[in-house]
Amino acid sequence: WAKMDDYKIYDDDRSLGKTAPSIAGLKFLKGEPCDVNDGKLHVVIFVAQYDKGNYPAIAAFSELSDKYADVTFTAIFIDPKEETVNKFLTSKEDPTAVPPDVTFPVAWDGAKTAVEAYKAALLLPAITVPMAFIVDRSGVVVWRERFGQNYIVQKSQFPAQLEHVVKGEALISNGKAPVEEDSDDDDDVAEGDMSLF
Numbered sequence: 782w783a784k785m786d787d788y789k790i791y792d793d794d795r796s797l798g799k800t801a802p803s804i805a806g807l808k809f810l811k812g813e814p815c816d817v818n819d820g821k822l823h824v825v826i827f828v829a830q831y832d833k834g835n836y837p838a839i840a841a842f843s844e845l846s847d848k849y850a851d852v853t854f855t856a857i858f859i860d861p862k863e864e865t866v867n868k869f870l871t872s873k874e875d876p877t878a879v880p881p882d883v884t885f886p887v888a889w890d891g892a893k894t895a896v897e898a899y900k901a902a903l904l905l906p907a908i909t910v911p912m913a914f915i916v917d918r919s920g921v922v923v924w925r926e927r928f929g930q931n932y933i934v935q936k937s938q939f940p941a942q943l944e945h946v947v948k949g950e951a952l953i954s955n956g957k958a959p960v961e962e963d964s965d966d967d968d969d970v971a972e973g974d975m976s977l978f
Contacts, residue, residue, distance in 0.1 A: 796903035800853050800955040801825065801916040804855060804888060804895055810863070811870055812886030815853050818917035821877040821886060822852045822946060823916040827896065828907050830860050830869040832929050838911035843884040849947060854885035859896055859910060863889050913939060915946055 790797075804825065805816040811844045817823045826842050828835040839856065844887045846854040858866040866889050890896060903914075903922060912933075915924040928934055938953055945952050 788927055788929065788937070790924070790928060790938070791955045791957055793957045794925070796905055796914075796922055799903050799922050800897035800920055801897065801914060801922050802902045804857065807857065807888035807895055808863070810828065810858075810866055810887045811883065812855075814888075815855060815886060817916045818920040820918050821852075822849075822918060824852055824854045824913060825866050825916060826854070826856045826913040826942065827890075827899075827910050828856050828858055829910045830858060830865050832910060835911045838913075838928050838934050842913065843882060845934075845940060845943065846885040849943065852943070856883055856885065856887045857890050857895055858887060859890050859893060859908075861891050863891060867957055915939075915943055917946065920941055 786793045798845065801823070803816050803818060805814065809813075809815075813953075813957050815823075817825065821918075824842065824845070828839055840853060842856070846852070856871075861878050866887070870883060870887060888895075899905065899908055899914075908933070912927040915923050917923045923946055924939070926937050926939045926942075928937060934940065938955075944950050
């Protein structure tokens with residue numbers, strides 16, 4: 782299980798300050814197609830239907846999209862099959878198992894073109910789901926955060942950071958990432974001692 786600090790984004794995160802890749806080429810399954818370079822504030826959320834742990838994040842971002850009408854929210858589903866996402870968006874069979882309604886545009890990235898573009902442009906080793914980005918009016922990523930079972934949107938810094946961006950205020954600073962100490966066990970060997978045993 783990941784610890785809370787595993788989710789923390791620091792001021793020197795390599796993705797911050799980078800231009801967000803276009804999402805215009807994706808197939809939009811719900812809402813009007815949009816792109817991150819249209820001069821508006823954007824929240825781009827990568828999610829997957831196959832991981833039910835994403836459902837609380839989708840619900841939380843639906844609430845945020847209702848609160849911030851001037852921010853364009855887009856969910857990018859990375860499921861391999863389009864019909865899986867469409868079924869997710871329209872399923873009302875069992876009210877107790879209904880996934881959260883997505884109240885904002887939904888795009889499908891079955892070929893992982895957006896995933897690969899975001900990884901490359903933002904210098905990320907992976908795009909895990911759910912992961913969300915705040916993109917400012919100039920198309921630059923100003924915040925990103927990933928979420929998990931023990932680190933939900935409501936307990937993250939994301940809502941506060943979005944509020945700061947909307948108001949044109951400085952973001953909360955987490956300082957620079959801590960430097961991890963080298964755990965090389967060879968340091969315990971005395972100089973000149975070449976023993977293998």
